[in-house]
Amino acid sequence: MDSLSKLSTEDEQVRERLLAINDAMVARTVSWAKLNTGSWNTEGLKGFAPGLADAFSELDADVRLEPSRPFQTVIDTGETETIETGPVLRVRARPDAPVQVVMSGHYDTVFPDGTFTKITDLGDGRLNGPGLADMKGGLCVMLEALKAFEAGALKDRVGYQIVVTPDEEIGNFASAHALTEAAQSGALIGMTYEPAMETGAMSGGRKGSAVYDIVLHGKAAHAGRAKHEGRSAITAAADLVVHLEDLNVNPHGVTVNVGKIDGGNAVNIVPDLAIVRFGARAPDKAAADWVHGEIEMLLSRARQREGIHGHLHGGFYRPPKPRNAAQQALFDAVSGTGRALGLDITFEDTGGVCEGNNIFAAGVPNVDTLGVRGGRIHSAEEYVVTSSFAERASLSAFLLNRIADGRIDAAAIKALMS
Ligand SMILES: [Zn+2]
Numbered sequence: 001m002d003s004l005s006k007l008s009t010e011d012e013q014v015r016e017r018l019l020a021i022n023d024a025m026v027a028r029t030v031s032w033a034k035l036n037t038g039s040w041n042t043e044g045l046k047g048f049a050p051g052l053a054d055a056f057s058e059l060d061a062d063v064r065l066e067p068s069r070p071f072q073t074v075i076d077t078g079e080t081e082t083i084e085t086g087p088v089l090r091v092r093a094r095p096d097a098p099v100q101v102v103m104s105g106h107y108d109t110v111f112p113d114g115t116f117t118k119i120t121d122l123g124d125g126r127l128n129g130p131g132l133a134d135m136k137g138g139l140c141v142m143l144e145a146l147k148a149f150e151a152g153a154l155k156d157r158v159g160y161q162i163v164v165t166p167d168e169e170i171g172n173f174a175s176a177h178a179l180t181e182a183a184q185s186g187a188l189i190g191m192t193y194e195p196a197m198e199t200g201a202m203s204g205g206r207k208g209s210a211v212y213d214i215v216l217h218g219k220a221a222h223a224g225r226a227k228h229e230g231r232s233a234i235t236a237a238a239d240l241v242v243h244l245e246d247l248n249v250n251p252h253g254v255t256v257n258v259g260k261i262d263g264g265n266a267v268n269i270v271p272d273l274a275i276v277r278f279g280a281r282a283p284d285k286a287a288a289d290w291v292h293g294e295i296e297m298l299l300s301r302a303r304q305r306e307g308i309h310g311h312l313h314g315g316f317y318r319p320p321k322p323r324n325a326a327q328q329a330l331f332d333a334v335s336g337t338g339r340a341l342g343l344d345i346t347f348e349d350t351g352g353v354c355e356g357n358n359i360f361a362a363g364v365p366n367v368d369t370l371g372v373r374g375g376r377i378h379s380a381e382e383y384v385v386t387s388s389f390a391e392r393a394s395l396s397a398f399l400l401n402r403i404a405d406g407r408i409d410a411a412a413i414k415a416l417m418s
Pocket of ligand 1: 106134135168194195
């Protein structure tokens, strides 16, 4: 693996090119961060996508915007509503090249329109602003790494598909199909552009993540005149919540969190509706199956209460991404490549989830924190380290060079998945 840390001619070329455009990458990221693309801001997402497609047209590739799939959400009345969001950016290059890579990212952020808009120079080589790290900076890094790779002599050895989604922060319900399809079109390795930690550490194993809504119906009645005729959905929900939280004591590494309860009405009405909204995380498939079974059992228990019925929505939308032999081999290759840049890259397991989970579930080993270095993401203190743009774009371009020249044997890494 020591050959990974040596600099090739192609490496030196991309390094020089990317160092020269570090500030331009920061400037483009700032201009993108000024446009709000909160996951529920459909107009903002639809307005942003054409400019993103234009930027990716700088690649020697086929670029198109594809409508995302409408998806359903349980609204506060207990009914489901169909949501249509922004398009998916799809980019494809050299499908006949010997090695195929799938790359992904998202252009939505967690910040609703008008909530966090200001870009602030923190004065210590860091910028604060919405989506700078997560992940408009990552999209810039992906794009410039590919442009640098394509300017080199190894271009024809690697083809790729890119999927950039409008809904990663809310679960990829509108775009998961595109990730799976791109991963399963012959890709050997996946590369996703979530931010790395400020220290440069990247994510290793990831848990799987589920979101659930349990809708409980009872029977309304006047609380004064006919309390005995009512059947309280809130009482059933309260009992259910306690049992769901009790699932946290388990030997499987599973966590469950009830995040929200909707329903009820005025205090003089026995409530006929309650919606229990919760999440679950599990380190592997057996643990995910276990907790799903427990949840179904608790729902059937709630239904045994007289006059109560209910139903379950949701499930494990992101399967677990454990650190198997293929993942470890890829992490070792990334660490070895990092040494060529003087970086000491470590991988840390996390309970967080991302598109890398979907790509792993589609059978493709992947590294998912190839974006910029930053921190405090999902808060108004989100920041990016400005010098990390050229550094991380170089890391990606170096990986592509090694995948192309065979120093990273992508086929051998993928073979470890089975
Ligand atoms: Zn992200």
